[in-house]
Amino acid sequence: MSKQLIRLVDCRKEFDGEVVLDSINLDIKDKEFLTLLGPSGCGKTTTLRIIGGFLRPDSGQVVFDGRVINDVPPHKRKINTVFQKYALFTHLNVYENIAFGLRIQKPKLSEKEISQRVYDALELVALKGFEKRAVSQLSGGQQQRIAIARAIVNRPQVLLLDEPLGALDLKLRKDMQRELKQIQQQVGITFIYVTHDQEEALTMSDTVVVMNKGEIQQIGTPVDIYNEPKNAFVADFIGESNIIDGVMVEDDVVKMYGRRFACVDKGFAPNEPVDVVIRPEDIDIVPVEQGQITGTVTDVTFKGMQYDIIVDFQGFKWLIQTTDHSPVGAKIGVKIDPDGFHIMKKSEYSGLYGDYSSYSEEYDELSEMDPEGGAENE
């Protein structure tokens, strides 16, 4: 888990004068499950295609196992890809699809070895007995598994997955997430996974790389990324966040709404302006007189497990997730524990996110979020 396998050094890519990747530096360790996460157009697919060899960076280096591979074509890389729309060979049946990479290997493999490995791969993706089927007879989920088997049968050191679950329905997607993680642990190779779905990224990954506008915003474990977002973009993109202007008065004390709150963050300059992130689930609703601050409920949405309520605090609207129902128009108080505050340095994203005044719009955006995300840059 510790050996470094792939390194991107200052990789830059432009399409028609538009910067798609801006000096990407990334270390990928052997056997890790790394996810490139970001909205469409953030450069995640471009990064993947550079690693796969389908694109050359304009500048910078791609290092694989200590060797610069910028000029190595895809067919000579020990990397295989699961494409977004599977890209199966429609003129071949399931068996021959999986055997494709084995048949063109040099020196030639024996028919016996090929069949052994094809059946092993079919077993890995739980599709034994499907070898004679035409790929057009398979469901989306099954085609997806064949695409995985076809890539893995070549025993690559790295498997690239470009939004592989994007075309599947929600339930199947959840099952496949778990299964992919299992497959990764079973075959013990590096997975580099591209998605715009933050939940998918948090569920499966050892390391999440959050990208936006061709730049890496944050690299970390799912827990780090969620609990300690580096800037307003990450805080907003990963889960829901209320992001409020604040001032770090001193260590462990942040001031907002003209009030001091106890927090657990240190290392800022005295009176440094900061972004304060408060997750909707970290806010307790209390009677007005007990609240640290008070606001008015402006919107309530029943979400099954909880209510999403929008609360107006002096013109700035927060999202609070709570199991208690409060009617629209109610005055409520809120209480936030010191570890409910996450303090971030100001960044280019400050002030862009974290206000739920236009909550419904933001919601639409989330649900509409690029089902065709992989088509970016094409």
Add this chain to the structure above:
Amino acid sequence: MNEAPTLARDRGGVLSRWQRQAFAWPYVLWMAIFVVVPIALIAVYAFTNAQHQFTIDNFAGMTDYAGVFGRSLWLAFVATVVCLLLGYPVALAISRTDPKTQRILLMLIMLPMWINFLLRTYAWMSILENTGLLNRLFNAIGLISLVNRVGAHVSAGYTPIDHFQLINTGGAVVLGMVYNYLPFMILPIESVIVKIDPFVIEAAQDLGADGHTVFRKVILPLSLSGVISGITMVFVPAVSTFVISKLLSSGTVMLLGDLIEMQFTGAAYNPHLGAAISLIMMFIVVLCMSIMNKFGEGEEQAVVM
């Protein structure tokens, strides 16, 4: 996600099955009058004599023309192979350009078709004639006198030539066929190759295939349906043409088309024999097509008779 097909079905649902079928009737009627009835008439003619009596003599007498059948099939076959060898690389090359260039190139491929078929073939006559453009060119650059000198040198009994025999040969007829039917080979192949998902090609590269292997194991098999329709669209008109052979061989290279034409309009007036030959030719074409379609089994059947 599946809204579109549902909608289409709903819209179809406004009309009854019967009403929807009604849209096909004009075409069915057209086909019945101008295709089915004539074929039936040909069949009737083929199995009767001038006295309107049933006979199979028309078929029995056809053995005399075995040579014409053989020549027609052979020249059409050669023309089809040449079209395929010339057309496939062109189709492949065009499919690899960007869409705008593609449109321009395809238009250029089709450009000759804007000129009347007869006119184009006449033009070849003036190029290939004994005193035509090519022979004059060969004369001007001294090629003919060179051949004469070499010939005289090699054998004493050599008779000097003043032109190459280009026109009135099987080669001229094949040239005419290739020239006229080449676009019909290029277009279907190109349209199939263009539709191959670029990610499928990337997937092959990803799995270790170099350019040559990608072509052999992915592009070629996936373009087979285009090749089959190309072959059909060249072979069928080539085997039945009479204008090309008439103009470019002045009747010296007689093809099935010429033979049939003669039975209906020429001196050898015998529509019953002509109908019988037509029927046999139709049978041969259908046979060839069904064999071709066997090769494309599993692919979308590009041209089914």
